[in-house]
Amino acid sequence: MGSRPLITFALALAVGILAAALAKWVVGVTAVALVVLSGLWLVTRRQIWRDLTFFVMAGLMGAAGYGLRSRTAPDDIMQSAPGYITLTGVVQSDVEIARGERDSPPRTARFTLSADRVESPPTNSSSGSTDRSFSGNAEVSLSLLSKAQPNSTGHIIPRYGDRITVRGRLELPDGPRNPGGFDYREYLAHRGIHSVMFVSQPNDCTIIAQIGLAGNPFLRLAYSLRQAVLHHARVAFTPDRAAVLCGILLGDRAGLPAEVREDFERTGTAHILATAGLHVGMVVALSLGLLRGIRVPRKPALLITLFALMLYVPMTGERAAVTRAAIMAAVYLGGLLLEREPHLPNSIALAALILLLMNPLSLFESGFQFSFAIIITIALLLPFWKR
Numbered sequence: 001m002g003s004r005p006l007i008t009f010a011l012a013l014a015v016g017i018l019a020a021a022l023a024k025w026v027v028g029v030t031a032v033a034l035v036v037l038s039g040l041w042l043v044t045r046r047q048i049w050r051d052l053t054f055f056v057m058a059g060l061m062g063a064a065g066y067g068l069r070s071r072t073a074p075d076d077i078m079q080s081a082p083g084y085i086t087l088t089g090v091v092q093s094d095v096e097i098a099r100g101e102r103d104s105p106p107r108t109a110r111f112t113l114s115a116d117r118v119e120s121p122p123t124n125s126s127s128g129s130t131d132r133s134f135s136g137n138a139e140v141s142l143s144l145l146s147k148a149q150p151n152s153t154g155h156i157i158p159r160y161g162d163r164i165t166v167r168g169r170l171e172l173p174d175g176p177r178n179p180g181g182f183d184y185r186e187y188l189a190h191r192g193i194h195s196v197m198f199v200s201q202p203n204d205c206t207i208i209a210q211i212g213l214a215g216n217p218f219l220r221l222a223y224s225l226r227q228a229v230l231h232h233a234r235v236a237f238t239p240d241r242a243a244v245l246c247g248i249l250l251g252d253r254a255g256l257p258a259e260v261r262e263d264f265e266r267t268g269t270a271h272i273l274a275t276a277g278l279h280v281g282m283v284v285a286l287s288l289g290l291l292r293g294i295r296v297p298r299k300p301a302l303l304i305t306l307f308a309l310m311l312y313v314p315m316t317g318e319r320a321a322v323t324r325a326a327i328m329a330a331v332y333l334g335g336l337l338l339e340r341e342p343h344l345p346n347s348i349a350l351a352a353l354i355l356l357l358m359n360p361l362s363l364f365e366s367g368f369q370f371s372f373a374i375i376i377t378i379a380l381l382l383p384f385w386k387r
Contacts, residue, residue: 005054006349006350006353007345007346007349008051008055008058009054009058009349010349010350010352010353012054012055012058012059013058013059013061013062013357014062014352014356014363015059015062016030016059016060016061016062016063016066017062017066017356017360017363018363020062020067021066021070024067026063027060027063027064027067030056030059030060030063031060033056034053034056037049037053037056038053062356062360065357065360066360066361069192069359069360069361072194073135073136075135075136076135076194076195077115077118077134077135077138077170077194078136078172078194078195079134080118080120080134080170080195081170081172081195083120083169083170084167084168084169084170085118085119085120085167085170086118086119086165086166086167087113087117087118087119087138087140087166087167087170087197088115088117088118088119088163088164088208089113089114089115089116089117089163089164090114090116090161090163090164091111091112091114091158091160091161091164092112092113092114092137092160093111093112093160094111094223094227094314095109095110095157095158095159095160096109096110096111097109097144097157097254098110098254098255107143107144107145108141108142108143109141109142109157109158110139110140110141111139111140111142111158112138112139112193113137113138113139113140113164113166113197114136114137115134115138116134116135117134118134136195137193137194138170138195138196138197139173139195139197140166140168140196140199141197142158142166142199142202142205143200143201143202144157145202156207158205158207159210159223160219160223161220162208162209162210163208164205164207164208165205165206165208166199166204166205166206167199167204168197168198168199168200168204169197169198170195170197171195171196171197172185172195172196173185173187173188173189173193173194173195173196187365189361190359190361190362190364190365191359218310218311219314221311222311222313222315223314223315225315226250226314226315229246229249229315230246230250230252233246233249234246239255239257240260243255243256243257244256244273247272247273248272248273249279250275250315250316251274251275251316251317251319253273256273274319275316275317275321276319276321276325276371277321277324277375279312279316279322279325280309280312280322280325280326281325281329283305283308283309283312284305284309284329284333287301287304287305287308288301288302288305291304291305302333302336302337303337305333306330309329309330309333310326310330312326319367320355320362320365320367320368320371321367321370321371323351323354323355324351324352324355324368324371324375325351325371327347327350327351327354328347328350328375331346331347331351344379344382345379348372348375348376348379352372
């Protein structure tokens with residue numbers, strides 16, 4: 001495997017995922033190859049067979065992970081689509097609030113619901129509604145504007161960890177509208193979501209229990225900080241400036257006016273509104289600079305910066321570019337803590353390895369591919385740049 005096994009392992013994992021996506025029989029063939037190579041290694045004790053054994057083992061892990069992640073459970077709630085149903089479950093993501101024109105009230109709330117109960121209305125063959133146990137995630141789009149009072153919203157908006165009941169129309173996500181266009185269905189499937197629900201009235205969402213600290217406390221803290229930043233930005237600045245600031249800090253472009261968005265696109269600066277490695281570098285630099293300014297010792301300052309990085313990833317929606325940059329920055333800061341020399345190729349491989357182990361389907365996302373293509377190009381050109 002060489003002196004840098006992380007690079008080989010990450011590459012083998014990616015090859016296994018790609019092979020499994022191209023052909024379903026790859027898992028079986030890879031398993032047979034693993035048995036053969038293991039036998040050759042045990043008999044000959046040669047290093048080449050050992051290295052091939054570990055490479056194929058990593059590829060098998062990637063292929064198996066792809067198979068498990070891409071499989072849809074037979075009791076997934078998508079089996080109830082399309083139709084009007086009632087879902088009961090727990091909010092599993094931050095709640096994104098979409099707004100209309102300037103100074104208008106919030107229009108919709110979007111979040112991921114992990115459902116466990118489905119209640120279907122009565123049909124011609126049944127006299128009453130049916131209540132069944134299901135599993136799976138749905139992306140819920142909840143309207144916050146009542147038809148009776150279109151200019152006001154007094155409904156309590158659910159938060160991460162709340163157990164709720166929503167009633168609306170469950171549908172399958174839309175596929176690409178044009179050949180080669182954006183495939184929203186595939187985008188959601190990569191995140192384990194196979195259905196979408198549209199709730200047209202605020203009263204059709206009922207909060208059964210506010211979980212509070214019983215949920216993941218770290219994610220709750222991150223999402224609370226995100227909402228606090230968005231709120232204070234909208235209070236302190238004009239709507240246009242607040243929307244730009246929220247886009248730059250957190251990648252939140254829900255309130256960005258169309259004309260402002262077009263200005264960024266015309267000037268070629270739209271990437272500033274998409275959180276990526278640049279933003280992670282700013283978080284690290286600002287955190288370390290502030291802590292050094294108030295004379296915090298070196299190691300505590302590094303630990304606090306690491307914690308800030310961990311919070312920033314879910315605050316920005318766990319985008320691939322941010323996660324990759326945060327992992328690499330964490331490896332660099334960890335090296336400083338342990339007084340070890342950081343190694344850029346190993347940091348890149350570790351970031352890819354963690355992302356692919358968490359979700360093998362992220363290999364096929366443009367954000368993942370674009371982010372790693374850029375950082376690998378930088379790593380290859382860096383020696384020439386130093387010269």
